[in-house]
Amino acid sequence: MHPSPAARVDRPRREAYSLEELLDVVVRVFIERGYDATSMEDLARATGRTKSSIYHHVHGKEHLLSLALSRAVDALSAVLEEQAVGEGRPVDRLERVVRGSVQVLVAQLPYVTLLLRVRGNTEVEREALERRRSFDRRLSALVEQAIAAGEVRADLDPRVVTRLLFGLVNSLTEWYRPDGEHGPQDVEDDLVAFALDGMRPRG
Amino acid sequence: MHPSPAARVDRPRREAYSLEELLDVVVRVFIERGYDATSMEDLARATGRTKSSIYHHVHGKEHLLSLALSRAVDALSAVLEEQAVGEGRPVDRLERVVRGSVQVLVAQLPYVTLLLRVRGNTEVEREALERRRSFDRRLSALVEQAIAAGEVRADLDPRVVTRLLFGLVNSLTEWYRPDGEHGPQDVEDDLVAFALDGMRPRG
DNA sequence: GCTCGGACTGAACGAACGGTCGGTCAAGAG
DNA sequence: CTCTTGACCGACCGTTCGTTCAGTCCGAGC
Missing domain, CATH: 1.10.10.60 (Homeodomain-like)
Incomplete structure (x- = not known):
């Protein structure tokens, strides 16, 4: 000081x-x-x-949690800040945000993992949750723009699609390990391919 | 008794x-x-x-947890028991297992939610985790069969696909609410459509 | 009417919790 | 050498935790 x-x-x-x-x-x-x-x-x-x-x-146990959560939230916010307002087709911006999120998630894996487990018991946790929800809303808007532009199929509920997309990315914290058998770039590419085109072979 | x-x-x-x-x-x-x-x-x-x-x-707090986890694990196991060994193309059996899982997840939402948050601190939790992993392995085998049969695209890592598919289904516990705006059948259909064909319009 | 047993209670237990406090130690500055 | 200062220690605080236990209540069976 x-x-x-x-x-x-x-x-x-x-x-x-x-x-x-x-x-x-x-x-x-x-x-x-x-x-x-x-x-x-x-x-x-x-x-x-x-x-x-x-x-x-x-200062205490909760202070440690606060420091850790800030780190995760800041990193994720930065991705949106630099990508969501960029140019290009909505679906391309969406892809860039997803790729950026995956990269942050991999780079800051423990911190983001902790963030995703927070349930809002204390003020510190509630703040982090609110910032997560803000991230959610902005990504949701991006999905709706992509649907409106005809770049994402319109036969699915946009809100459901947003949630599923989130689920896909966030599931990384449940199984991705930096010292595991999958490289970060391969996982990122597979995830984006899965999200955009699904499991079924294109005919 | x-x-x-x-x-x-x-x-x-x-x-x-x-x-x-x-x-x-x-x-x-x-x-x-x-x-x-x-x-x-x-x-x-x-x-x-x-x-x-x-x-x-x-008997105590942990006993309550044990009762709750058993309920979730039993319900999920039942789905695999009746679907995974059935007949039909692997990809169709895979779809049936996913649909069954979504139905169980919706019907037993709180119990499955609890199951997915368990981290293995006690013996009770570790048992539940092990039964979850067994579920995981059998679904993974189904994905590989579907790929081998050419019914699922082969340009993605099968293990990554399995994890992502799990992430998609399990993410339901994070946002699906029975009294919410989405009906269970719509969510099930949207999820399967997303998993099979992705977000991009088929052209 | 008496007994039995399951449902439930209030008070208390030892253990473990997050956090505090006075003090020690070593290195840099003068 | 002395003084200051930040890093660190061990003992301890009040509180809350999961759990226990002796006892009360009450409907049903005899």
């Missing part, structure tokens, strides 16, 4: 980015055990610190 | 199916708050009973 008046501009005392490392471990445990089932002592054990040490860096 | 030796075949003492009603309320609260975040006092308040009254009917 208040840098010492003289020199020392950028080199902290002991370890540099301990909060970043801390958060990585914490989020991993939150996902494994579930946020509510994770005790501060679980986190202390997993990080190799004591409870007190964690409290020295953050 | 042990009916009285004389008459009275079917009429219990006080209320008839209190455990069934109890479970309905309990599962609703489990989903709202999350299993771990739900206290037995929360359940007592929601059911209009005291904590002790609940303990008179079940």
